Amino acid sequence: MNAQSQKPAPFLFFITLAVCLFMFVPVIISIMAGLVNNYRIGLESGLTLRWINEVWSIYGSTVSASILLALACVICTLLLGVPCAYALARSKSRCARAFEETLMLPVAVPGLATALALILAYGNINFLRQSYGFILIGHVLFTLPFMVKTVSSAFQRPDLLAIEEAARTLGASFTQRFLGVLVPAVFPSILAGMLMVFTLSIGEFNLTWMLHTPLTRTLPVGLADSYASMRIEVGSAYTLIFILVILPILWLLQGFANWAQKRYGT
Amino acid sequence: MIIEKTRIDIIDCAKTYPDGTRGLKPVNLTIHPGEVIALLGPSGCGKTTLLRLLAGLETADAGSKILFAGRDVTRLPVEKRDIGMVFQSYALFPQMSVESNIAYGLKVRGVPASEQRKTVGELIDLVHLNGLEKKRPGELSGGQRQRVALARAVAIKPQVLLLDEPLAALDAKLKETLRDELADLLRRLGITAVHVTHDQQEALAIADRLAIMSAGEIIQVGDGESLYRKPAHPFVAQFLGRVNRIERDENAIFHGLISFGDVALSCPDHLKSQTAVLLRPEDIKLVPAIESLPQVTIERRAFLGDRVQLQLKTHNQQVLMAEQPGDTVFRVGETVSLHIDTIRLMPANNH
Numbered sequence: 340m341n342a343q344s345q346k347p348a349p350f351l352f353f354i355t356l357a358v359c360l361f362m363f364v365p366v367i368i369s370i371m372a373g374l375v376n377n378y379r380i381g382l383e384s385g386l387t388l389r390w391i392n393e394v395w396s397i398y399g400s401t402v403s404a405s406i407l408l409a410l411a412c413v414i415c416t417l418l419l420g421v422p423c424a425y426a427l428a429r430s431k432s433r434c435a436r437a438f439e440e441t442l443m444l445p446v447a448v449p450g451l452a453t454a455l456a457l458i459l460a461y462g463n464i465n466f467l468r469q470s471y472g473f474i475l476i477g478h479v480l481f482t483l484p485f486m487v488k489t490v491s492s493a494f495q496r497p498d499l500l501a502i503e504e505a506a507r508t509l510g511a512s513f514t515q516r517f518l519g520v521l522v523p524a525v526f527p528s529i530l531a532g533m534l535m536v537f538t539l540s541i542g543e544f545n546l547t548w549m550l551h552t553p554l555t556r557t558l559p560v561g562l563a564d565s566y567a568s569m570r571i572e573v574g575s576a577y578t579l580i581f582i583l584v585i586l587p588i589l590w591l592l593q594g595f596a597n598w599a600q601k602r603y604g605t
Numbered sequence: 606m607i608i609e610k611t612r613i614d615i616i617d618c619a620k621t622y623p624d625g626t627r628g629l630k631p632v633n634l635t636i637h638p639g640e641v642i643a644l645l646g647p648s649g650c651g652k653t654t655l656l657r658l659l660a661g662l663e664t665a666d667a668g669s670k671i672l673f674a675g676r677d678v679t680r681l682p683v684e685k686r687d688i689g690m691v692f693q694s695y696a697l698f699p700q701m702s703v704e705s706n707i708a709y710g711l712k713v714r715g716v717p718a719s720e721q722r723k724t725v726g727e728l729i730d731l732v733h734l735n736g737l738e739k740k741r742p743g744e745l746s747g748g749q750r751q752r753v754a755l756a757r758a759v760a761i762k763p764q765v766l767l768l769d770e771p772l773a774a775l776d777a778k779l780k781e782t783l784r785d786e787l788a789d790l791l792r793r794l795g796i797t798a799v800h801v802t803h804d805q806q807e808a809l810a811i812a813d814r815l816a817i818m819s820a821g822e823i824i825q826v827g828d829g830e831s832l833y834r835k836p837a838h839p840f841v842a843q844f845l846g847r848v849n850r851i852e853r854d855e856n857a858i859f860h861g862l863i864s865f866g867d868v869a870l871s872c873p874d875h876l877k878s879q880t881a882v883l884l885r886p887e888d889i890k891l892v893p894a895i896e897s898l899p900q901v902t903i904e905r906r907a908f909l910g911d912r913v914q915l916q917l918k919t920h921n922q923q924v925l926m927a928e929q930p931g932d933t934v935f936r937v938g939e940t941v942s943l944h945i946d947t948i949r950l951m952p953a954n955n956h
Binding site (some may be wrong): 397405497501502504506507508509510511512515519520523524550602 | 662667682683684685686688689692694695696697698699700701709710713714757758767789827
């Protein structure tokens with residue numbers, strides 16, 4: 340490394356600072372709006388936790404609903420996605436390639452359209468329409484390709500092919516080698532996929548907004564509802580809760596993924 | 606560790622790929638119980654295909670037959686074949702410790718834990734991995750990984766051990782050490798082993814017999830010395846070690862001579878019809894120039910430590926390589942004479 344590259348570049352520093360400010364100021368203002376008595380008056384009106392309490396009493400259930408829904412979505416994509424990824428990675432047929440393409444469709448098609456299709460197809464099955472299961476189906480549809488793509492590319496690595504052959508020569512049956520050797524070997528990729536699915540599911544709005552009922556609301560849908568129907572301070576307090584709930588979970592998951600990568604990564 | 610010695614019969618074994626290319630023409634080979642055989646040949650010669658057919662990782666064409674101890678295993682899937690295989694990349698299970706890697710084959714066979722521990726302990730001693738039992742493959746050196754792969758493959762006491770370029774991923778110095786270790790270990794285990802390699806030194810050092818392969822065929826099978834000295838096919842002579850090709854014109858053939866432009870040597874009877882003959886560099890002796898022997902000029906001299914490699918040019922403009930002891934005094938530009946024992950000459954054409 341020569342000395343020249345170590346010199347501080349004031350211009351770059353200024354740009355970075357400006358971009359950071361540009362992105363953080365709205366977040367800070369939004370958070371502050373949820374903590375003041377009156378947004379129009381500003382800080383002089385005094386700080387309060389009133390709005391947060393109010394949000395918690397009205398929308399508190401959406402927090403646990405969203406987390407549980409995201410977890411259920413992770414489990415579903417895991418059970419459906421990992422075997423599917425393996426099958427796609429090992430299949431050489433043209434059908435498999437075509438299937439991979441269609442799998443990506445819900446990502447490209449607007450969520451509203453996917454939701455509408457689901458409602459048209461299954462909307463008249465009442466118990467389903469009225470439960471969180473309906474939203475879960477939408478979320479799985481939307482997040483499955485992310486899990487499949489991530490894990491499938493791991494299964495396709497040449498070292499994974501060799502490991503599978505090695506397990507076979509040692510006498511392992513399909514179940515033994517799939518669960519005992521292959522899945523642990525792609526575990527870091529599975530974790531990455533899980534993290535992505537969780538993140539996408541917890542913040543999903545498009546699909547959920549179409550699929551939800553007054554009794555099945557998630558955090559983002561509740562947020563939209565509070566913005567539309569209540570004081571700006573309530574909506575802002577809601578954002579604050581969203582950030583407070585999501586950030587620690589994401590950090591935790593990311594930390595776990597990093598740990599697994601270090602421990603199991605090749 | 607006692608391993609059963611299994612005889613292997615390969616009968617008319619062929620492999621055609623779905624796109625129609627012939628990976629292996631029908632080959633026949635009998636591997637004696639406890640023998641180490643090397644499949645040696647350039648890349649694309651079908652040696653790996655044959656190994657994978659033995660393993661069951663590829664399906665042989667109809668009419669092929671593979672027998673392990675007389676039992677037909679041709680249609681048996683890999684899992685049921687009872688083989689041990691060492692892969693070029695070692696293919697160790699990255700998330701498992703050294704012990705668990707070695708014990709894996711026993712575990713999936715439902716061997717009791719106490720017995721697993723005993724076998725793993727024996728193998729750790731055998732391949733000198735003591736103290737590394739709890740390490741993961743990622744924390745091991747290349748040589749250590751190779752030993753884990755070997756221990757894992759023999760832990761199940763397989764009928765046959767298949768080695769797919771087991772030393773190719775190692776650097777030259779380590780390769781030599783591990784080569785001798787591997788040869789020694791295979792003898793001690795007494796296991797029937799098939800060793801695929803493109804490295805002739807490795808094959809000569811490890812195997813009892815070598816099967817030289819080219820273009821999907823086995824060209825010749827035999828021990829190293831007979832293949833080196835009495836190749837049945839020019840390909841074998843050229844592939845195993847180095848050879849000079851000495852051309853013979855019509856005049857030389859007519860008079861039964863091998864001509865060097867000045868003095869000609871009389872051609873041995875069995876080579877009289879050959880349009881060219883082969884001669885190994887170490888079979889050319891150089892003596893100070895005399896008129897009764899063919900004379901050559903030294904064009905290049907390379908000192909290789911234990912020996913000196915010399916490039917020579919004959920009077921009829923043929924280029925020959927000769928290898929002389931390291932203390933050879935001849936220099937570039939000097940004229941010297943060839944002293945060739947015509948018994949060492951080999952045919953360059955088939956039959």
